[in-house]
Amino acid sequence: MDSETLEKLMIDRALGAMPPDCEILLAAYLETHPDAAAECGSIEQAVELARQALTDGSAATLPAFPAERLREAQRTDWLWRMTRAAAGIAASVVLGFGAHAMFFPAATPETGMSASSLIAVHGPEQRTEEIGEDAGFWSGERLREQVAEAPRQETTRLVWDSPVRVPRIRGAS
Amino acid sequence: MDDRISEVRSLYDEHGPALLRYLRRLTGRREVAEDLLQETFVQAMRSLERIGKAHSRRAWLFVVARHLGINALRRARPTVPLIEAIAATPAVEEDPRLEPMRRAIAELPELQREALQFRLRDGLSYQEIADVLGVPIGTVRSRLHKAVNGLRGRLKTCED
Numbered sequence: 001m002d003s004e005t006l007e008k009l010m011i012d013r014a015l016g017a018m019p020p021d022c023e024i025l026l027a028a029y030l031e032t033h034p035d036a037a038a039e040c041g042s043i044e045q046a047v048e049l050a051r052q053a054l055t056d057g058s059a060a061t062l063p064a065f066p067a068e069r070l071r072e073a074q075r076t077d078w079l080w081r082m083t084r085a086a087a088g089i090a091a092s093v094v095l096g097f098g099a100h101a102m103f104f105p106a107a108t109p110e111t112g113m114s115a116s117s118l119i120a121v122h123g124p125e126q127r128t129e130e131i132g133e134d135a136g137f138w139s140g141e142r143l144r145e146q147v148a149e150a151p152r153q154e155t156t157r158l159v160w161d162s163p164v165r166v167p168r169i170r171g172a173s
Numbered sequence: 174m175d176d177r178i179s180e181v182r183s184l185y186d187e188h189g190p191a192l193l194r195y196l197r198r199l200t201g202r203r204e205v206a207e208d209l210l211q212e213t214f215v216q217a218m219r220s221l222e223r224i225g226k227a228h229s230r231r232a233w234l235f236v237v238a239r240h241l242g243i244n245a246l247r248r249a250r251p252t253v254p255l256i257e258a259i260a261a262t263p264a265v266e267e268d269p270r271l272e273p274m275r276r277a278i279a280e281l282p283e284l285q286r287e288a289l290q291f292r293l294r295d296g297l298s299y300q301e302i303a304d305v306l307g308v309p310i311g312t313v314r315s316r317l318h319k320a321v322n323g324l325r326g327r328l329k330t331c332e333d
Contacts, residue, residue, distance in 0.1 A: 008318060
Protein backbone atom coordinates (compact mmCIF):
# COMPACT_ATOMS: atom_id res chain seq x y z
CA MET A 1 0.00 0.00 0.00
CA ASP A 2 1.14 3.54 -0.76
CA SER A 3 2.68 5.04 2.41
CA GLU A 4 0.79 8.33 1.98
CA THR A 5 -2.55 6.56 1.64
CA LEU A 6 -1.69 4.35 4.58
CA GLU A 7 -0.88 7.37 6.71
CA LYS A 8 -4.22 9.00 5.83
CA LEU A 9 -6.05 5.84 6.78
CA MET A 10 -4.18 5.63 10.07
CA ILE A 11 -5.01 9.25 10.93
CA ASP A 12 -8.68 8.67 10.09
CA ARG A 13 -8.65 5.64 12.36
CA ALA A 14 -6.97 7.55 15.18
CA LEU A 15 -9.56 10.31 14.84
CA GLY A 16 -12.34 7.73 14.98
CA ALA A 17 -13.62 8.54 11.53
CA MET A 18 -13.08 5.24 9.75
CA PRO A 19 -15.92 2.93 8.72
CA PRO A 20 -15.83 -0.39 10.66
CA ASP A 21 -15.19 -2.57 7.59
CA CYS A 22 -12.20 -0.42 6.57
CA GLU A 23 -10.92 -0.61 10.12
CA ILE A 24 -10.96 -4.40 10.01
CA LEU A 25 -9.04 -4.38 6.75
CA LEU A 26 -6.49 -1.90 8.08
CA ALA A 27 -6.02 -3.95 11.28
CA ALA A 28 -5.38 -7.03 9.16
CA TYR A 29 -2.81 -5.12 7.13
CA LEU A 30 -1.05 -3.77 10.22
CA GLU A 31 -0.72 -7.28 11.65
CA THR A 32 1.51 -8.22 8.77
CA HIS A 33 3.43 -4.91 8.62
CA PRO A 34 5.13 -4.11 11.93
CA ASP A 35 6.68 -0.86 10.69
CA ALA A 36 3.30 0.48 9.68
CA ALA A 37 1.86 -0.73 12.99
CA ALA A 38 4.54 1.22 14.89
CA GLU A 39 3.74 4.37 12.95
CA CYS A 40 0.05 3.82 13.55
CA GLY A 41 0.76 3.55 17.29
CA SER A 42 2.65 6.85 17.17
CA ILE A 43 -0.23 8.60 15.40
CA GLU A 44 -2.77 7.24 17.85
CA GLN A 45 -0.63 8.36 20.77
CA ALA A 46 -0.38 11.89 19.39
CA VAL A 47 -4.13 12.07 18.78
CA GLU A 48 -4.88 10.74 22.25
CA LEU A 49 -2.57 13.31 23.81
CA ALA A 50 -4.22 16.04 21.77
CA ARG A 51 -7.62 14.82 22.92
CA GLN A 52 -6.51 15.00 26.56
CA ALA A 53 -4.93 18.40 26.04
CA LEU A 54 -8.12 19.75 24.55
CA THR A 55 -10.35 18.34 27.27
CA ASP A 56 -10.57 20.91 30.02
CA GLY A 57 -11.43 19.43 33.40
CA SER A 58 -14.04 22.03 34.21
CA ALA A 59 -17.53 20.74 33.55
CA ALA A 60 -19.66 23.36 31.85
CA THR A 61 -22.76 23.95 33.95
CA LEU A 62 -25.64 24.47 31.59
CA PRO A 63 -27.70 27.51 32.60
CA ALA A 64 -31.46 27.12 33.03
CA PHE A 65 -33.46 26.83 29.82
CA PRO A 66 -34.29 30.40 28.73
CA ALA A 67 -38.02 29.81 28.29
CA GLU A 68 -38.98 33.41 29.08
CA ARG A 69 -36.52 34.80 26.55
CA LEU A 70 -37.91 32.47 23.91
CA ARG A 71 -41.50 33.55 24.69
CA GLU A 72 -40.45 37.18 24.49
CA ALA A 73 -38.81 36.49 21.14
CA GLN A 74 -42.02 34.83 19.94
CA ARG A 75 -44.07 37.85 20.97
CA THR A 76 -41.66 40.22 19.26
CA ASP A 77 -41.72 38.11 16.11
CA TRP A 78 -45.53 38.08 16.12
CA LEU A 79 -45.69 41.88 16.48
CA TRP A 80 -43.17 42.27 13.70
CA ARG A 81 -45.16 39.99 11.40
CA MET A 82 -48.37 41.91 12.12
CA THR A 83 -46.65 45.24 11.48
CA ARG A 84 -45.30 43.98 8.18
CA ALA A 85 -48.74 42.68 7.19
CA ALA A 86 -50.37 46.04 8.03
CA ALA A 87 -47.69 47.90 6.10
CA GLY A 88 -48.28 45.58 3.15
CA ILE A 89 -52.01 46.21 3.17
CA ALA A 90 -51.49 49.98 3.41
CA ALA A 91 -49.04 49.87 0.52
CA SER A 92 -51.54 47.86 -1.55
CA VAL A 93 -54.30 50.40 -0.91
CA VAL A 94 -52.07 53.31 -1.92
CA LEU A 95 -50.97 51.46 -5.03
CA GLY A 96 -54.60 50.68 -5.83
CA PHE A 97 -55.60 54.35 -5.64
CA GLY A 98 -52.56 55.29 -7.67
CA ALA A 99 -53.36 52.74 -10.37
CA HIS A 100 -57.00 53.89 -10.47
CA ALA A 101 -55.96 57.49 -10.85
CA MET A 102 -53.50 56.52 -13.57
CA PHE A 103 -55.83 54.34 -15.66
CA PHE A 104 -59.10 56.27 -15.07
CA PRO A 105 -58.07 59.93 -15.04
CA ALA A 106 -60.80 62.23 -13.71
CA ALA A 107 -62.07 65.22 -15.73
CA THR A 108 -60.51 68.42 -14.48
CA PRO A 109 -62.33 71.79 -14.31
CA GLU A 110 -61.19 74.60 -16.59
CA THR A 111 -58.32 76.72 -15.44
CA GLY A 112 -59.31 79.58 -13.18
CA MET A 113 -62.72 78.14 -12.37
CA SER A 114 -63.38 76.26 -9.17
CA ALA A 115 -65.73 73.29 -9.22
CA SER A 116 -68.16 74.83 -6.72
CA SER A 117 -68.46 78.09 -8.66
CA LEU A 118 -69.38 76.47 -11.96
CA ILE A 119 -73.07 77.32 -12.27
CA ALA A 120 -75.02 77.35 -15.46
CA VAL A 121 -78.07 79.64 -15.47
CA HIS A 122 -80.68 80.03 -18.17
CA GLY A 123 -80.56 83.55 -19.58
CA PRO A 124 -83.66 85.83 -19.36
CA GLU A 125 -83.81 86.27 -23.17
CA GLN A 126 -84.60 82.56 -23.45
CA ARG A 127 -87.66 82.97 -21.24
CA THR A 128 -89.00 85.95 -23.16
CA GLU A 129 -89.29 83.82 -26.23
CA GLU A 130 -91.36 81.26 -24.37
CA ILE A 131 -93.81 83.92 -23.13
CA GLY A 132 -96.39 84.98 -25.67
CA GLU A 133 -95.52 87.93 -27.94
CA ASP A 134 -98.65 89.92 -27.11
CA ALA A 135 -98.02 89.90 -23.34
CA GLY A 136 -96.48 93.15 -22.14
CA PHE A 137 -93.43 93.36 -19.94
CA TRP A 138 -95.41 94.47 -16.86
CA SER A 139 -98.49 92.30 -17.53
CA GLY A 140 -99.96 89.95 -14.86
CA GLU A 141 -99.92 87.15 -17.37
CA ARG A 142 -96.19 87.45 -17.66
CA LEU A 143 -95.73 87.37 -13.88
CA ARG A 144 -97.85 84.22 -13.58
CA GLU A 145 -95.79 82.61 -16.34
CA GLN A 146 -92.60 83.47 -14.44
CA VAL A 147 -93.89 81.97 -11.18
CA ALA A 148 -95.04 78.84 -12.98
CA GLU A 149 -91.62 78.44 -14.63
CA ALA A 150 -89.66 79.09 -11.43
CA PRO A 151 -88.75 75.36 -10.81
CA ARG A 152 -87.30 75.18 -14.31
CA GLN A 153 -84.77 77.86 -13.36
CA GLU A 154 -82.83 75.57 -11.07
CA THR A 155 -79.11 75.83 -11.65
CA THR A 156 -76.90 73.15 -13.15
CA ARG A 157 -73.83 72.37 -11.05
CA LEU A 158 -70.63 70.48 -11.73
CA VAL A 159 -70.05 68.44 -8.60
CA TRP A 160 -66.52 67.16 -8.02
CA ASP A 161 -66.30 66.23 -4.36
CA SER A 162 -63.35 63.80 -4.47
CA PRO A 163 -60.12 63.83 -6.46
CA VAL A 164 -60.45 60.11 -7.14
CA ARG A 165 -64.01 60.29 -8.54
CA VAL A 166 -65.21 61.35 -11.91
CA PRO A 167 -66.99 64.74 -11.66
CA ARG A 168 -70.76 64.65 -12.27
CA ILE A 169 -73.27 67.31 -13.31
CA ARG A 170 -76.14 67.84 -10.88
CA GLY A 171 -79.41 69.35 -12.08
CA ALA A 172 -78.93 68.41 -15.74
CA SER A 173 -82.10 67.19 -17.47
CA MET B 174 -46.66 28.14 20.43
CA ASP B 175 -45.47 25.98 23.35
CA ASP B 176 -44.77 23.08 20.98
CA ARG B 177 -41.94 25.05 19.45
CA ILE B 178 -40.52 25.91 22.84
CA SER B 179 -40.66 22.31 23.99
CA GLU B 180 -38.93 21.22 20.80
CA VAL B 181 -36.23 23.82 21.39
CA ARG B 182 -35.93 22.62 24.98
CA SER B 183 -35.15 19.10 23.81
CA LEU B 184 -32.47 20.51 21.50
CA TYR B 185 -31.12 22.56 24.39
CA ASP B 186 -30.87 19.55 26.67
CA GLU B 187 -29.20 17.47 23.97
CA HIS B 188 -26.74 19.93 22.46
CA GLY B 189 -26.57 22.77 25.00
CA PRO B 190 -23.54 21.50 26.97
CA ALA B 191 -21.38 20.99 23.85
CA LEU B 192 -22.42 24.37 22.46
CA LEU B 193 -21.67 26.09 25.75
CA ARG B 194 -18.21 24.53 25.87
CA TYR B 195 -17.61 25.62 22.30
CA LEU B 196 -18.79 29.17 22.93
CA ARG B 197 -16.72 29.45 26.09
CA ARG B 198 -13.71 28.31 24.13
CA LEU B 199 -14.49 30.73 21.32
CA THR B 200 -15.26 33.82 23.37
CA GLY B 201 -13.12 33.14 26.43
CA ARG B 202 -15.83 34.51 28.74
CA ARG B 203 -18.47 32.47 30.52
CA GLU B 204 -21.18 35.12 30.72
CA VAL B 205 -20.80 36.03 27.05
CA ALA B 206 -20.90 32.35 26.14
CA GLU B 207 -24.11 31.83 28.12
CA ASP B 208 -25.76 34.82 26.48
CA LEU B 209 -24.74 33.58 23.03
CA LEU B 210 -26.01 30.12 23.90
CA GLN B 211 -29.45 31.58 24.63
CA GLU B 212 -29.34 33.60 21.44
CA THR B 213 -28.42 30.45 19.51
CA PHE B 214 -31.59 28.76 20.73
CA VAL B 215 -33.71 31.84 20.02
CA GLN B 216 -32.45 31.60 16.43
CA ALA B 217 -33.15 27.89 16.51
CA MET B 218 -36.76 28.52 17.53
CA ARG B 219 -37.18 30.97 14.66
CA SER B 220 -35.80 28.43 12.20
CA LEU B 221 -37.20 25.13 13.45
CA GLU B 222 -38.45 24.23 9.97
CA ARG B 223 -34.99 24.74 8.51
CA ILE B 224 -33.38 22.73 11.30
CA GLY B 225 -35.74 19.88 10.49
CA LYS B 226 -34.47 19.83 6.92
CA ALA B 227 -30.80 20.20 7.90
CA HIS B 228 -28.33 17.38 7.36
CA SER B 229 -27.44 17.48 11.04
CA ARG B 230 -29.21 19.44 13.76
CA ARG B 231 -26.04 19.60 15.81
CA ALA B 232 -24.09 21.02 12.87
CA TRP B 233 -26.82 23.61 12.25
CA LEU B 234 -26.66 24.74 15.88
CA PHE B 235 -22.88 24.92 15.73
CA VAL B 236 -23.10 27.05 12.60
CA VAL B 237 -25.37 29.55 14.36
CA ALA B 238 -23.27 29.52 17.54
CA ARG B 239 -20.10 30.05 15.51
CA HIS B 240 -21.55 33.03 13.64
CA LEU B 241 -22.81 34.59 16.85
CA GLY B 242 -19.48 33.95 18.57
CA ILE B 243 -17.46 35.45 15.73
CA ASN B 244 -19.72 38.52 15.67
CA ALA B 245 -19.33 38.92 19.42
CA LEU B 246 -15.56 38.64 19.06
CA ARG B 247 -15.59 41.35 16.40
CA ARG B 248 -17.35 43.65 18.83
CA ALA B 249 -15.06 42.86 21.76
CA ARG B 250 -11.86 40.86 21.74
CA PRO B 251 -11.54 38.15 24.41
CA THR B 252 -9.80 39.18 27.56
CA VAL B 253 -7.67 36.00 27.64
CA PRO B 254 -5.68 35.23 24.49
CA LEU B 255 -6.40 31.79 23.04
CA ILE B 256 -2.90 30.41 23.59
CA GLU B 257 -3.07 31.32 27.25
CA ALA B 258 -6.64 30.08 27.50
CA ILE B 259 -5.61 26.65 26.26
CA ALA B 260 -2.39 26.58 28.24
CA ALA B 261 -4.01 27.84 31.44
CA THR B 262 -5.96 24.65 32.05
CA PRO B 263 -5.26 23.49 35.62
CA ALA B 264 -3.13 20.38 35.75
CA VAL B 265 -2.96 17.90 38.59
CA GLU B 266 -0.59 14.95 38.15
CA GLU B 267 -0.92 15.03 34.41
CA ASP B 268 1.18 13.55 31.67
CA PRO B 269 4.29 15.76 31.25
CA ARG B 270 3.78 15.65 27.48
CA LEU B 271 0.43 17.40 27.80
CA GLU B 272 1.89 20.83 28.34
CA PRO B 273 4.00 20.75 25.14
CA MET B 274 0.97 19.32 23.35
CA ARG B 275 -1.20 22.26 24.47
CA ARG B 276 1.43 24.64 23.22
CA ALA B 277 1.63 22.75 19.94
CA ILE B 278 -2.15 22.88 19.50
CA ALA B 279 -2.20 26.58 20.29
CA GLU B 280 0.46 27.18 17.66
CA LEU B 281 -1.35 25.28 14.92
CA PRO B 282 -2.78 27.38 12.08
CA GLU B 283 -6.22 28.54 13.11
CA LEU B 284 -8.13 26.58 10.48
CA GLN B 285 -6.41 23.35 11.45
CA ARG B 286 -6.85 23.96 15.15
CA GLU B 287 -10.53 24.74 14.69
CA ALA B 288 -11.15 21.52 12.78
CA LEU B 289 -9.18 19.52 15.35
CA GLN B 290 -11.15 21.00 18.22
CA PHE B 291 -14.46 20.28 16.51
CA ARG B 292 -13.39 16.67 16.05
CA LEU B 293 -11.65 15.88 19.33
CA ARG B 294 -13.42 18.18 21.72
CA ASP B 295 -16.94 18.47 20.36
CA GLY B 296 -17.08 15.08 18.67
CA LEU B 297 -18.39 16.40 15.34
CA SER B 298 -18.10 14.10 12.34
CA TYR B 299 -16.11 15.17 9.27
CA GLN B 300 -19.38 15.98 7.48
CA GLU B 301 -20.66 18.06 10.40
CA ILE B 302 -17.40 19.98 10.58
CA ALA B 303 -17.67 20.63 6.86
CA ASP B 304 -21.22 21.93 7.36
CA VAL B 305 -20.18 24.19 10.23
CA LEU B 306 -17.17 25.62 8.44
CA GLY B 307 -18.87 25.76 5.06
CA VAL B 308 -16.10 23.86 3.28
CA PRO B 309 -15.98 20.53 1.41
CA ILE B 310 -15.46 17.42 3.49
CA GLY B 311 -12.14 16.78 1.73
CA THR B 312 -10.87 20.12 3.01
CA VAL B 313 -11.79 19.13 6.56
CA ARG B 314 -9.99 15.84 6.19
CA SER B 315 -6.93 17.57 4.78
CA ARG B 316 -6.85 20.11 7.61
CA LEU B 317 -7.17 17.38 10.23
CA HIS B 318 -4.41 15.31 8.66
CA LYS B 319 -2.10 18.31 8.54
CA ALA B 320 -2.93 19.14 12.14
CA VAL B 321 -2.18 15.62 13.35
CA ASN B 322 1.07 15.48 11.39
CA GLY B 323 2.04 18.87 12.78
CA LEU B 324 1.39 17.71 16.33
CA ARG B 325 3.35 14.52 15.78
CA GLY B 326 6.27 16.55 14.52
CA ARG B 327 6.18 18.86 17.53
CA LEU B 328 5.89 15.91 19.90
CA LYS B 329 8.89 14.18 18.31
CA THR B 330 10.92 17.38 18.59
CA CYS B 331 10.05 17.68 22.27
CA GLU B 332 10.88 14.03 22.97
CA ASP B 333 14.24 14.34 21.22
